[in-house]
Amino acid sequence: MLHISESDAFDLYSMDEALAVVEAATREYGLGDATMPSKIYLEIPGQTGDFRAMPAYCKQLNVAGVKWVNSHPDNQHLNLPTVRAWILLNDPATAAPLALIDGTRITSMRTGAVGGIAAKYLSRPHSHRVGFVGAGVQAYYQAMAICKVRPVTEIRIYDLSRESQLRFSRQVREFFNGKLVECDTVSACIKDVDIVVTSTPSRSPLVELAWVAPGTHINAIGADAPGKQELDPMILVKGRIVVDDVAQASHSGEINVPLHNKVLSKHKVQLSIADVVSGQKKGRLSRNQITIFDSTGLGVHDIASAGYIYRKALDTQIGTQIVD
Amino acid sequence: MLHISESDAFDLYSMDEALAVVEAATREYGLGDATMPSKIYLEIPGQTGDFRAMPAYCKQLNVAGVKWVNSHPDNQHLNLPTVRAWILLNDPATAAPLALIDGTRITSMRTGAVGGIAAKYLSRPHSHRVGFVGAGVQAYYQAMAICKVRPVTEIRIYDLSRESQLRFSRQVREFFNGKLVECDTVSACIKDVDIVVTSTPSRSPLVELAWVAPGTHINAIGADAPGKQELDPMILVKGRIVVDDVAQASHSGEINVPLHNKVLSKHKVQLSIADVVSGQKKGRLSRNQITIFDSTGLGVHDIASAGYIYRKALDTQIGTQIVD
Numbered sequence: 033m034l035h036i037s038e039s040d041a042f043d044l045y046s047m048d049e050a051l052a053v054v055e056a057a058t059r060e061y062g063l064g065d066a067t068m069p070s071k072i073y074l075e076i077p078g079q080t081g082d083f084r085a086m087p088a089y090c091k092q093l094n095v096a097g098v099k100w101v102n103s104h105p106d107n108q109h110l111n112l113p114t115v116r117a118w119i120l121l122n123d124p125a126t127a128a129p130l131a132l133i134d135g136t137r138i139t140s141m142r143t144g145a146v147g148g149i150a151a152k153y154l155s156r157p158h159s160h161r162v163g164f165v166g167a168g169v170q171a172y173y174q175a176m177a178i179c180k181v182r183p184v185t186e187i188r189i190y191d192l193s194r195e196s197q198l199r200f201s202r203q204v205r206e207f208f209n210g211k212l213v214e215c216d217t218v219s220a221c222i223k224d225v226d227i228v229v230t231s232t233p234s235r236s237p238l239v240e241l242a243w244v245a246p247g248t249h250i251n252a253i254g255a256d257a258p259g260k261q262e263l264d265p266m267i268l269v270k271g272r273i274v275v276d277d278v279a280q281a282s283h284s285g286e287i288n289v290p291l292h293n294k295v296l297s298k299h300k301v302q303l304s305i306a307d308v309v310s311g312q313k314k315g316r317l318s319r320n321q322i323t324i325f326d327s328t329g330l331g332v333h334d335i336a337s338a339g340y341i342y343r344k345a346l347d348t349q350i351g352t353q354i355v356d
Numbered sequence: 357m358l359h360i361s362e363s364d365a366f367d368l369y370s371m372d373e374a375l376a377v378v379e380a381a382t383r384e385y386g387l388g389d390a391t392m393p394s395k396i397y398l399e400i401p402g403q404t405g406d407f408r409a410m411p412a413y414c415k416q417l418n419v420a421g422v423k424w425v426n427s428h429p430d431n432q433h434l435n436l437p438t439v440r441a442w443i444l445l446n447d448p449a450t451a452a453p454l455a456l457i458d459g460t461r462i463t464s465m466r467t468g469a470v471g472g473i474a475a476k477y478l479s480r481p482h483s484h485r486v487g488f489v490g491a492g493v494q495a496y497y498q499a500m501a502i503c504k505v506r507p508v509t510e511i512r513i514y515d516l517s518r519e520s521q522l523r524f525s526r527q528v529r530e531f532f533n534g535k536l537v538e539c540d541t542v543s544a545c546i547k548d549v550d551i552v553v554t555s556t557p558s559r560s561p562l563v564e565l566a567w568v569a570p571g572t573h574i575n576a577i578g579a580d581a582p583g584k585q586e587l588d589p590m591i592l593v594k595g596r597i598v599v600d601d602v603a604q605a606s607h608s609g610e611i612n613v614p615l616h617n618k619v620l621s622k623h624k625v626q627l628s629i630a631d632v633v634s635g636q637k638k639g640r641l642s643r644n645q646i647t648i649f650d651s652t653g654l655g656v657h658d659i660a661s662a663g664y665i666y667r668k669a670l671d672t673q674i675g676t677q678i679v680d
Contacts, residue, residue: 035678037679037680038680064401065401067398067399067400067401068398069396069397069398070396072393072394072396072409072411073393074391074392074393074411074412074413074420074422075391075413076391076413076420076448076449077388077389077391077413077415079448079449081448081449081450081451083411083420083422083446083451085396085409085410085411085422086409087396087398087407087409087424088398089398089399089400089401091401096398096400096407097424098398098407098409098422098424100411100421100422100444102446102451104449104450104451107450107451110450112450112452116451116453118444118453120424120442120444122407122426124400124403124405125400125403125405125428126405126428126431126434126436127405127407127426127428127431127440128436129440129442132456132678134680352679354359354456354678355361355676356361356362356458
């Protein structure tokens with residue numbers, strides 16, 4: 033079994049590669065050639081951290097595997113990472129173990145990449161202004177991916193933490209030379225932009241319908257557990273919702289609270305990015321429509337990414353063998 | 357992260373230890389101090405093999421983790437193991453990675469051990485004759501565990517394969533000096549025994565009610581996927597059913613087919629071994645009652661076992677570090 037560390041995975045997986053792998057895996061998932069059950073959550077009684085198990089199979093890369101990932105928000109007070117992940121990869125036909133891969137980098141990259149793919153398929157082609165609500169690690173990866181698929185000339189950033197805002201601005205400068213605006217309010221951040229990305233841990237709506245211009249595309253990234261939400265539910269009611277996975281999004285995505293409260297009906301949340309990318313259904317229906325991509329994180333994106341990295345590691349002789 | 361190989365795990369975990377760990381974890385699970393979601397299955401389209409992800413948390417051993425295990429029956433034709441498993445173990449509070457442990461030995465041992473615990477709590481105390489229907493690897497572990505908890509003087513074995521029967525007899529001689537009877541029929545194997553163990557991959561009943569003596573305890577081990585069953589459903593209707601986990605057993609245990617066919621009602625399958633071991637409910641209600649333990653495999657037993665082995669490996673400086 034090959035062990036691929038986080039730094040090896042970092043070296044082996046660029047955003048261009050992640051965009052290609054995630055787009056192909058999304059198409060495969062739409063066609064039924066990549067499969068996964070809904071992720072399951074392990075709660076720790078009396079503690080705030082949890083763990084999630086995400087198995088998947090990808091035909092094209094010929095890999096099966098599981099990602100095991102945690103969410104421990106209190107770790108920030110201990111100066112420890114709040115999210116880490118590990119991926120076990122197997123031969124689907126015989127279950128022979130292929131690799132143990134640190135999945136932390138993969139998780140960030142594939143989440144960014146699917147945001148890029150959503151922007152590519154759902155935002156208007158000439159989208160050039162992007163507003164980021166929340167300046168955490170994932171905002172950076174979303175920005176990197178979106179700049180690859182759209183002619184971005186202006187990035188706006190809002191965060192409660194001035195420190196996070198500054199760090200985001202500094203990091204985005206690695207790949208972005210356009211106008212960078214640090215905003216004091218959410219409304220200023222998203223006024224008249226083409227694309228909005230929300231990536232906060234919020235449990236109540238931050239973005240109001242009145243602030244969202246017609247034709248905006250929104251990547252709603254933050255909600256990943258029951259009770260979380262970032263958008264005014266009326267944005268969802270009025271817009272066209274595209275989920276990454278119907279079951280997962282209904283359980284823990286942006287749509288989970290309004291579905292639970294019956295503000296949204298089930299028939300509004302049946303369209304998936306895989307339906308769109310595989311060409312089976314239409315994404316945006318008109319220039320002025322608001323589109324919302326609800327991202328909860330797909331095991332097929334993790335396992336496809338891990339499979340790609342594993343094959344590249346073999347080719348380039350990176351990684352160390354774990355002797356059984 | 358410590359890597360513990362299958363042979364290290366073998367050396368670190370005896371059946372006496374497994375019985376103690378599994379009994380304690382079962383009690384914890386009954387009291388809500390050990391937790392797990394139902395396992396999830398990853399199917400591979402067009403192939404017979406599958407994978408399962410089984411996360412769990414155990415308070416006493418202070419570990420969280422996931423077992424990733426496959427079932428590839430066709431591997432036997434390739435001379436490869438049909439079941440292998442890997443366990444990732446973490447600190448529950450911070451998610452810090454503790455170990456990658458080969459879970460193949462653990463899976464066999466904890467399945468045997470929970471069969472022993474079921475026999476300890478559900479069979480009549482003086483049970484001394486045990487009939488095994490199916491002579492695969494798991495029959496051996498069941499025999500090892502049951503001989504630890506009951507004064508066994510006679511073991512009978514039935515299997516379609518003469519070769520498997522002979523191997524079982526040879527292996528059981530490692531720990532059993534009593535009467536060993538190789539049977540030509542299922543009815544001869546279980547006539548007037550005190551305990552029956554079924555551990556076959558059957559999809560239709562092998563054991564008829566008429567052959568089962570009053571007061572028998574049955575460990576139904578084989579059924580672990582929808583459509584599998586080993587017992588005449590009337591045994592379940594007539595007997596007292598104790599499951600390892602209500603949700604898992606209803607989905608894929610011995611009770612899944614009769615529940616699906618409505619031969620069994622849901623209220624008959626609500627009693628768990630954790631309820632019994634934790635003293636919250638009674639197991640056997642009378643000397644002549646038939647009791648059935650429906651085993652599907654609990655993540656809490658895997659993770660408790662892995663946690664025990666990990667601590668022992670640290671104490672004895674066994675295993676190798678995986679450098680991140």
